[in-house]
Amino acid sequence: MSFLPAIxxxxxxxxxxxxxxxxxxMVEGGTDFAAASAVASTSTVFMMLSEFPVLxxxxxxxLVFLAGACLLVLSGFHRALGVHRRTSTSLxxxxxxxxxxLFTAAFGTQSTTLHALSVIGIAAAFVLxxxxxxxxxxxxxxxxxxxxxxxxxxxxxxxxxxVAVLSPAAHAAAVASAPAGWDFACAVMRYxxxxxxxxxxxxxxxxxxxxxLKTAIARDELTGVLSRRALLDLGQRxxxxxxxxxxxxxxxxxxxxxxxxxxDRYGHAVGDAxxxxxxxxxxxxxxxxxxxxxxxxxxxGIVLPNHTEEAAFRLAEEIGRVVRDTPIGRFDRPxxxxxxxxxxxxxxxxxxxxxxxxxxxxxxxxxxxxRDRCTIAGRFQPDASARALAAAAAQLRAADSRSFExxxxxxxx
Numbered sequence: 431m432s433f434l435p436a437i438x439x440x441x442x443x444x445x446x447x448x449x450x451x452x453x454x455x456m457v458e459g460g461t462d463f464a465a466a467s468a469v470a471s472t473s474t475v476f477m478m479l480s481e482f483p484v485l486x487x488x489x490x491x492x493l494v495f496l497a498g499a500c501l502l503v504l505s506g507f508h509r510a511l512g513v514h515r516r517t518s519t520s521l522x523x524x525x526x527x528x529x530x531x532l533f534t535a536a537f538g539t540q541s542t543t544l545h546a547l548s549v550i551g552i553a554a555a556f557v558l559x560x561x562x563x564x565x566x567x568x569x570x571x572x573x574x575x576x577x578x579x580x581x582x583x584x585x586x587x588x589x590x591x592x593v594a595v596l597s598p599a600a601h602a603a604a605v606a607s608a609p610a611g612w613d614f615a616c617a618v619m620r621y622x623x624x625x626x627x628x629x630x631x632x633x634x635x636x637x638x639x640x641x642x643l644k645t646a647i648a649r650d651e652l653t654g655v656l657s658r659r660a661l662l663d664l665g666q667r668x669x670x671x672x673x674x675x676x677x678x679x680x681x682x683x684x685x686x687x688x689x690x691x692x693x694d695r696y697g698h699a700v701g702d703a704x705x706x707x708x709x710x711x712x713x714x715x716x717x718x719x720x721x722x723x724x725x726x727x728x729x730x731g732i733v734l735p736n737h738t739e740e741a742a743f744r745l746a747e748e749i750g751r752v753v754r755d756t757p758i759g760r761f762d763r764p765x766x767x768x769x770x771x772x773x774x775x776x777x778x779x780x781x782x783x784x785x786x787x788x789x790x791x792x793x794x795x796x797x798x799x800x801r802d803r804c805t806i807a808g809r810f811q812p813d814a815s816a817r818a819l820a821a822a823a824a825q826l827r828a829a830d831s832r833s834f835e836x837x838x839x840x841x842x843x
Contacts, residue, residue: 434617434621435474435475435477435478435481435621436478437621438471438474438621438622438624438625439471439474439475439478441622441625442467442468442470442471442474442624442625442628443471445467445625445628445629445632446464446467446468446471448632449463449464449467449628449631449632450464452464452632452635452636452639458509458510458512459505459506459507459508459509459510460506460510460635462502462503462505462506462509463502463503463506463510463628463631463635465502466499466500466502466503466506466624466628467499467624467628469495469498469499469502470495470496470499470624472495473492473493473494473495473496473498473499474492474621475492476488476489476491476492476495477489477492477496477594480492492594493591493594493595496590496591496594497591499624500587500588500590500591503583503587503624503627504519504523504580504583504584504587505519506631507519507579507580507583508580510631510634510635510638511576511579511580512576513573513576513577513580518577518580519580522577522580522581522584523580523584523587523588525581525584526581526584526585526587526588527584527588529585529588530547530585530588530589530591530592533546533547534547534592534596543596544593544596544597544616545615545616547589547592547593547596547619548589548593548615548616548618548619549615550585550589551585551586551589551590551593551619551623552615552618552619552623554582554583554585554586554589555582555586555619555623555626555627557582558579558582558583558586558627558630559626559627559630561575561578561579561582562579562630562631562633562634583627586623586627589619590619590620590623590624593616593619593620594620597616597620647660648660650709650723650724652702652705652706652724653705653706653708653709653710653724654706654709654710655709655713655722655723655724655730656721656722656723656724657723657724658723658724658725658726660723661721661722661723661724661725661731661733662723662782662783664721664723664733665681665721665731665733665782665785666781666782668721668733668735669776669780669781669782669785671735672735672736672776673776673778673780677735677736678736678737678738678739678741678775678776679733679734679735679736679737679775679776680734680737680738680739680741680742680773680774680775680776680785681731681732681733681734681773681774681775681776681782681785681786681789682720682731682732682734682742682745682746682749682771682772682773682789682804683725683729683730683731683771683772683773683774683786683789683790683792683793684712684729684730684731684732684749684769684770684771684793685728685729685730685769685770685771685772685793685797686704686705686708686728686729686730686767686768686769687767687768687769687770687801687802688768689701689704689705689727689728692704692765696765700765703758704758704765704767705724705728707756707758707767708728708730708753708767708769709722709724709730711752711753711756712730712732712749712752712753712769714752715748715749715752715753716732716745716749719734719737719745720732720733720734720735720737720745721733731786731789737775738775739773739775739806742773742775743773743804743806746771746773746804747804749769749771750768750769750771750802750803750804753767753768753769754766754767754768754802768801768802769802770793770796770797770801770802770803770804771793771796771803771804771805772788772789772790772791772792772793772794772795772796772804772805772807773789773792773804773805773806773807774786774788774789774792774806774807788807788808789807791807791808792805792806792807792808793805
């Protein structure tokens, strides 16, 4: 009896607890993969026992279990990749099985056919493992890419079934004078295709979960826009890239007017609704022209690549007008919001902190001049005193907001 089936069984059973622990993750298909690992290990047990002459009929049961494991693998990829139409997965699987069947019919059940199928299956598995392990490095795969991944999985599973059927162990017919390298390829395909595939699946699910967690951390929970840290990181990258290409980049610092009075008068639930409404209004107004993030409290920032100071000012004026004309109408009396905006364009040598400090100084001027307006920052390089002044300006804005009432729209208005 060969020791390779025992190694395969140990590997599959070792991965089973990990797959079970990941089945409740945010990635679909975890349950299918866990079930496939259990069924595949059972199949390998029957295959191993069938090597004894008196237990050869168990090989048929093993093939049935192996086919079930392959179907579960395809179902897992169907769910994990988010393929909308199950018929698409079924057609791809049927096409791969038809290819393997035609290939076998054309070349017969000779050792060369067995070896060629092993090479095809290993190549498909190699491409599949690379694809599933690199899912977290790319954006969501498109429909064509998803079907290509499923096609690789289906081809690998089909060749695995063919190798199991045609292999000397399955038919108790030895392949004569076969080079050791070819026999090794057949053994790898038969006993290690699924363990390596499940290892790739584990890495895919873990990477997807980590990516989803990073995305959740990068988003502000209340408004859904980028968090402060994510906005600063994106802003610094955009700043560096734009200045290196000598392209303009601007930054808008937005502060929702009279926000503390909204909280005090209507409660924090209404204040939270006001922040969400404001963020949604601004995001809709941007329409892909910039990236919005929440700096903290009622302050938001917008990174505007390819925007000169003049273009950014026109956009800020548009944002102010849209916010002003889009009150919150879900309460007894609609609440009209206004926003003050500080604008700064980056100059060579700036960091995102430098641009934000100038925008913060401009925002303080906008507040001092009566709110509901945009002010452009002067072009100076912030030093330690400017940073301290910007911090003091933020504190003054917070204190000054306590002395003003939010404007209300009449119900008839």
